[in-house]
Amino acid sequence: MVETILPLKVENAHISKRGKTIIGPVTFDITKQGFTTIIGPNGSGKTTLLKMMHGLERPKEGTLNWNCDLELARLHQAYVFQTPILLRRSVIENMIYPLRLKGMKHQQAFAKAKEWLEQINLLEASDLSAKILSGGEKQKLAIARALAPNPEVVFLDEPTTNLDGTSTREIETLLKKAIQTKTKIIMTTHDMGQAKRLSDEVMFVYRGKIHEFSAASSFFNKPDSVEAKAFLKGDILE
Amino acid sequence: MNDILEGMFSAFHLIISLDKDLLEIILLSLKVTLSAVLIASLIAMPFGAWLAVSRFRFRRMTIAILNALMGLPPVVVGLIVYILLSRSGPLGVLNLLFTPTAMIIAQVIIITPLIASISHQAIRDLWAEYHDLLISLNASKTQRIFTLIKDGKRSLLTASLAGFGRAIGEVGAIMIVGGNVDQLTRTLTTAIALETGKGDFAFALALGFILIALAILVNLAIHSISKTERASTW
Numbered sequence: 390m391v392e393t394i395l396p397l398k399v400e401n402a403h404i405s406k407r408g409k410t411i412i413g414p415v416t417f418d419i420t421k422q423g424f425t426t427i428i429g430p431n432g433s434g435k436t437t438l439l440k441m442m443h444g445l446e447r448p449k450e451g452t453l454n455w456n457c458d459l460e461l462a463r464l465h466q467a468y469v470f471q472t473p474i475l476l477r478r479s480v481i482e483n484m485i486y487p488l489r490l491k492g493m494k495h496q497q498a499f500a501k502a503k504e505w506l507e508q509i510n511l512l513e514a515s516d517l518s519a520k521i522l523s524g525g526e527k528q529k530l531a532i533a534r535a536l537a538p539n540p541e542v543v544f545l546d547e548p549t550t551n552l553d554g555t556s557t558r559e560i561e562t563l564l565k566k567a568i569q570t571k572t573k574i575i576m577t578t579h580d581m582g583q584a585k586r587l588s589d590e591v592m593f594v595y596r597g598k599i600h601e602f603s604a605a606s607s608f609f610n611k612p613d614s615v616e617a618k619a620f621l622k623g624d625i626l627e
Numbered sequence: 628m629n630d631i632l633e634g635m636f637s638a639f640h641l642i643i644s645l646d647k648d649l650l651e652i653i654l655l656s657l658k659v660t661l662s663a664v665l666i667a668s669l670i671a672m673p674f675g676a677w678l679a680v681s682r683f684r685f686r687r688m689t690i691a692i693l694n695a696l697m698g699l700p701p702v703v704v705g706l707i708v709y710i711l712l713s714r715s716g717p718l719g720v721l722n723l724l725f726t727p728t729a730m731i732i733a734q735v736i737i738i739t740p741l742i743a744s745i746s747h748q749a750i751r752d753l754w755a756e757y758h759d760l761l762i763s764l765n766a767s768k769t770q771r772i773f774t775l776i777k778d779g780k781r782s783l784l785t786a787s788l789a790g791f792g793r794a795i796g797e798v799g800a801i802m803i804v805g806g807n808v809d810q811l812t813r814t815l816t817t818a819i820a821l822e823t824g825k826g827d828f829a830f831a832l833a834l835g836f837i838l839i840a841l842a843i844l845v846n847l848a849i850h851s852i853s854k855t856e857r858a859s860t861w
């Protein structure tokens with residue numbers, strides 16, 4: 390057993406598709422606990438970068454190293470997709486699924502699933518089919534499902550895009566709670582207010598490159614790069 | 628036209644009088660076909676699912692062969708099973724020729740490719756939907772296959788029903804390996820062939836109507852089961 394799978398060290402990672410560079414080369418470390426947000430305009434490579442860290446995208450060049458071997462590190466991460474992928478099952482069965490995959494006994498998994506459903510106000514919907522939930526409820530379920538096995542690192546891809554204020558607030562509360570239990574969160578967003586509310590550190594991605602990676606306070610107060618300045622001012626970047 | 632009317636009338640009559648011989652024939656037909664569907668499904672569904680989630684060198688060719696095998700001529704299957712099971716054949720010692728078991732074996736061979744191919748298509752669509760999630764959750768290949776079969780059960784049921792439809796109406800193979808022995812290996816289809824040969828069209832037709840009714844009944848029964856399941860889960 391390792392104490393922690395962090396830090397994640399990425400060196401000269403490069404991803405290209407159909408001959409076009411999408412990411413890189415990028416070099417960075419994800420070290421401490423807390424909340425890292427990845428911001429940048431649409432199409433800048435945030436999703437690809439996030440998937441690369443989680444292992445859903447392989448870098449063509451460069452290396453990616455966790456504090457332990459990859460297989461072990463994979464067991465302690467979770468990923469929440471921008472559009473939730475829910476199983477064609479009931480709400481509670483969706484919650485139980487990853488717990489059972491990790492070998493938890495049915496009784497235990499069931500109890501834990503109920504606790505989480507209560508926390509996200511979906512306990513009454515337990516036995517409903519997950520597909521009839523609203524967009525916000527689906528996203529909450531996907532996030533709770535990711536958090537329930539108590540992963541050390543959770544990746545979230547724009548979890549509140551297209552959601553209303555109430556759902557956004559509920560989800561942010563859920564994420565803040567996770568931070569308190571020493572979970573590392575790495576989240577993409579293009580909601581600047583959200584980045585300000587949640588971030589401990591900010592990574593600014595533009596055209597597949599990391600232009601800035603610094604503590605939230607310094608990033609928002611005096612960004613270094615021209616692009617980040619323009620982005621924060623609200624200028625249109627292409 | 629007259630023959631058809633007479634056949635319907637005679638079928639009606641047969642059913643009402645519930646002839647014991649007829650009942651035996653119906654039950655044997657059901658037993659052979661349902662056993663074959665069950666066994667073929669147990670082989671074909673995991674195989675179809677495995678094919679959907681696996682990437683290997685001869686994958687395309689395997690799928691092409693599978694699709695070609697769907698069109699296997701039953702008489703040829705019957706002939707091969709006959710040769711294998713006949714006294715001088717490699718499996719002769721089992722003494723299975725002209726038994727219901729031989730008929731089940733032949734039907735399993737006929738419908739397994741069909742069920743596997745339809746299952747593969749259904750599972751492939753579900754796999755496209757689940758792919759990223761199951762990879763992210765580190766589900767092993769066995770866990771992936773199991774999940775896909777479980778959640779794809781309704782389309783898999785359709786695959787089984789297609790197999791049932793093909794098997795219940797099949798005559799060529801079971802005639803050869805079963806021998807159409809009265810009270811032992813006579814099914815609705817082989818009885819129809821026999822009665823037609825004897826020129827008793829009305830009786831043959833009556834059996835034909837019963838066969839059709841049976842196929843419809845089984846389909847309806849399975850559809851109503853799957854509907855109640857849909858309401859409670861997906």
Ligand SMILES: Nc1ncnc2c1ncn2[C@@H]1O[C@H](COP(=O)(O)OP(=O)(O)O)[C@@H](O)[C@H]1O
Nearest residue numbers: 406407411429430431432433434435436437438
């Ligand atoms: N499969 C793919 N093939 C080709 N280009 C892709 C593919 N996936 C993403 N891209 C391109 O990569 C770039 C970055 O995409 P993405 O990581 O989704 O950006 P973001 O999440 O910041 O909006 C975009 O220009 C997108 O069009």
Ligand SMILES: [Mg+2]
Nearest residue numbers: 435436471546
């Ligand atoms: Mg994106």
